[in-house]
Amino acid sequence: MLKVIALLSLLVALGGMFPRTAMAKSYQIGGHEVQDYELNDYKYYKVKRATPVVLLYADKTKKTRQLPKGTVVIGNKFKGSAVEKPAISFYLGQLDYKFLNKGRPKNVELLSTSGTIGSKRPQDYQRIARPAYLPALSLGTLRQMKFTTNPNQDNQVHSQLKVTSNGFAEFTRFKNPNAVNGNQRPQFQEKIQKATNRGNTRQFYFAKKVPGWGMKRVHQSGKLKYRLTVVNQHRPFRTAGDPDDPNALFWSRYTVGGKTLVTIIGQA
Known part of the structure; x- marks a missing residue:
């Protein structure tokens, strides 16, 4: 597999964590019929108050950072169920480089930028239109x-x-x-x-x-x-x-x- 495609497709594959209802619409892309549900469906949230997130590093250390009030994230809220509490999952790696790497241990990779991160306080995130x-x-x-x-x-x-x-x-x-x-x-x-x-x-x-x-x-x-x-x-x-x-x-x-x-x- 091409390295670049593998890197990019990882982000798209993680989008499968976010539920989407299949629609009847379809499109023609490159001579192929593409169903609406095959295209990305991201949701956007604004942090209502300073909220902590945990960054994971390759040496297994963790650091807690505060998302400032007003920060916009791409993710999805889960309402919860009889056995699961409400939560929100969002793409940590889509925040800016300086925020993600401030205080990063020298020569240690930040692992969690390629995936999503969960928060147990979904009430701190307000759904907004795409900026x-x-x-x-x-x-x-x-x-x-x-x-x-x-x-x-x-x-x-x-x-x-x-x-x-x-x-x-x-x-x-x-x-x-x-x-x-x-x-x-x-x-x-x-x-x-x-x-x-x-x-x-x-x-x-x-x-x-x-x-x-x-x-x-x-x-x-x-x-x-x-x-x-x-x-x-x-x-x-x-x-x-x-x-x-x-x-x-x-x-x-x-x-x-x-x-x-x-x-x-x-x-x-």
């Missing part, structure tokens, strides 16, 4: 990729824009496109000061410019000086699985500052 900065059906990671049909070669990943659930844009260029660590430190991290979403186009506004990403200066001062345009091309496509992982993946194409980036939107 304007987050793309539909996506966890927010968009990559500039070159796909290959050779099972002995990896897809190449040249750069990445990760839009975190708590409103940061993290920009990463990979020195080795054939061996990518999706959790490496981004070269640039900027707070999205404002986001608009009209039709196919999102506009992100920043106080500082990130070089090489086609940002346009629109104001001379203030926190909204630079604008990054993100356009959904509405040209989804499908990549087939292989013997190691037969599941097909579905992708959306976006134009980000003139570059074409892709993001996973579902899995067969």
